[in-house]
Amino acid sequence: MKHSRIIFAVLSAILLVSSSAWAEFRLTPGFSLRQEYDDNIYLTARDEESDFITIVRPSINLNWETRFVELSLNLGLEYEKYLHNSNEDELRPSQGARFDSTWSLYKNALFLRVSDSYERVPIDEGDKGGLDNKLANLTDRNRLIVNPYLLLHPLRTLEARFDYQYENVWYRAEEGDDAETHRYSLQLTKEISPRISAILYGGYTQYRPRDASRSVLEDIGDEEYDRTDARLNLLWNVTEKFTLGGNVGRAWLDYDYSGETSSTLLGGRADYQLSRTVSVGTSYQEDISDSVENGAREQKRYSAYYSYADRAKASLTLFKSRDDYIEIQRQDDSMGAVLAGELPITNKKGVAWSLNYTDYEKAETEDYDRYGARVEFYHDMRLGRFALGYTWNRNDSDIQDNNYTSNIIFAQVVLSW
Template sequence: MKQAAPLLICCACAALVPFPANAADFRFTPNITVSEEFTDNVFETAEGKRYDFITRLLPGLSLDYKAPVLDLSVAYNYDYRYYARNSRSDDTTHNLDARGLARIVDEFLFLEASDTYKRVSLDVSRDTSNESLFRNQSDQNIVTASPYFVISTIPHYTIKGGYRYTNTWYKDPSGIDKTEHRAFADLSYEVTKQLSLTGTYSYVIEDTAESDLNRHEAMAGGRYEYADKSFVFANGGASRISYRGGDTFTNPIWNAGLTHAFDSFTVTLSTGVQYSEDPLRASTEETFYSAVFDMPLKRGALNLNASYSDFVNTATDERETRRYGGGFTLHHELTQRLTGTLGFAAERYEQNLLDAYTRKFFVDAGLRYELGEGFSLGLTYRYIDYHSPRIVADNYTVNRAMVEIRKVF
């Protein structure tokens, strides 16, 4: 499986869009960011810490185009990194999020396509992308194309069906490239303005270098809006996974939640089963539970969150990792131009195969000042603390300090 170069895709998308007569339908915005970072543990090791200064140059662009037959959005930047003490000789990457929607037959036949390129954590249960620039990570490129139809002419009913092709590529040799073919059908029935019922079915064929599988998923449920901006939903069903030449597993799946808007804050509770994209597995099933508290403040916002996830290798139907976590994020407008951010997260990873656990603390603090004329200045400090009684490599701390200047043209 080969990846398409993100820069070429980005330029091609921009070149194919004709400049419209109405400027409101088209927006093209270049930008550039320059930053300098100091880290006291660039390789995030328990012993033999090595510090370094990292210079980053990120030229980029954003493009939005809307027309009767086509919507297109592209956000891209090239990320060049220079390590002053030669910790790494070449560490450049791309960040691309390109999406398009073509209306082939008005209000009936559509074509969606997307290309997402970014650096991701190789461990599906532990996101390291905000903690390090490269440790245990790989560049990932996901290309999708989905023709589908929508029938909404029958009163109270909406029928949607189609096909989705997904190609997933990893730069790191340990990452497992995947090709997925998905046929899907969705039916929704609006009982009242507040109550709707839904049913979904999908059939997936996934091919990887590790193994091939087929998956059936079927769910039914509904959504009820019992007050303004307050609703509850629940869907349940089953998933049947068959590994070609291997075992077959049938498991219950669900997706449910509650959002209640109080006068001064909002609470969201959710739970479900999803098949998370795992760079090191053909398929990983994640069962999750989460609670989120959002409170808008007079000059900012406060977010509190707690979560639990259970990761199961579907090839063996065995639990591999449990993750518990919680934390908060506070945004505050100190002045008209100066904004501060403070965040804290604590997580615990229980690894069943090793009969061991790891604890993590993560602190993220920052200031951003709007200089005017599209310029902004940012200061960020991040502290990471890992501890494990049995896993030696999971005992280290990292201090990172960054300063950046950004210009939006």
């Protein structure tokens, strides 16, 4: 929350420094109001708690471009008011609030990127959850990035990029692992041909949790580690409609007390536009990322998609993933599908819908099937959209206390000027 002040400090500096770019300045205010009834706000198996929730969200969307800076700001306040559970009332930056800026400091070679984002994220991705749920297994996360970098072109087809990146991650929930990271990296991009390019990347990262452990025997605190990466990426535009990409590499993690471990970095992607309206693709990725509360994890994810976009829209995504947690004995597997679309009825009216399914195996302790569905009838207006909708969630677990169902009925209006 405190890092949000940085957004306003940087924005104020831009207002003072840049005086010649009013023609490139665009400011769009917005406002949304949502009223909903949720019959199970905590996603419990029994003694469900229902409530009427009012959500008010004023916002501004700002874009500014000058010779020295490119800036975008999507900032709003979100107030949630519960009729019967006033202890859950909340005023915070709106979910998805984001600030991005890139400063040109010296002759299109030295740059500074500053970004800040605020969003709601799951505390444990294997625990409770559902479409449009606002309380169960969720916390606020603020991510601040300060990234000076240097771009050089020693050859016409070769670009060298030197980076230092400071990142500060803050979670509102006590379970969240607040941390700072410092990353130093070199990236070489070579155009092999007009259709093929290669990227060679090397990086060194210092992960420094705010509550660092002082011994491997401590039950509280998180362990510091240093990470070294080496990776090669290739991108091939086979035709204007067919693209292939891939990467291979290795990551080494050196923990303060637990010793060293290494993981393979591997990925591939294919995207093909079959026609003006139809696209298909598939991807596979192995990488390491930090979880909210359980440290670093090795992630393997496969996905495939089909997309149709014309006056009506429809998409299908299939996925399968595995998370191996490095610091604890835990392995999660999941697979599922997301089917979504939009069907216009008239020029201003239509139906948007989605269906979700996930089969999740959590660390050999729980196996559940999770279902979700949402349907929304909308009417477009001159300044925005009015919608009425219904959301359904169902969790079928082999642990009886983790079975739950929720029903949400909502009405909302979204305006922009």
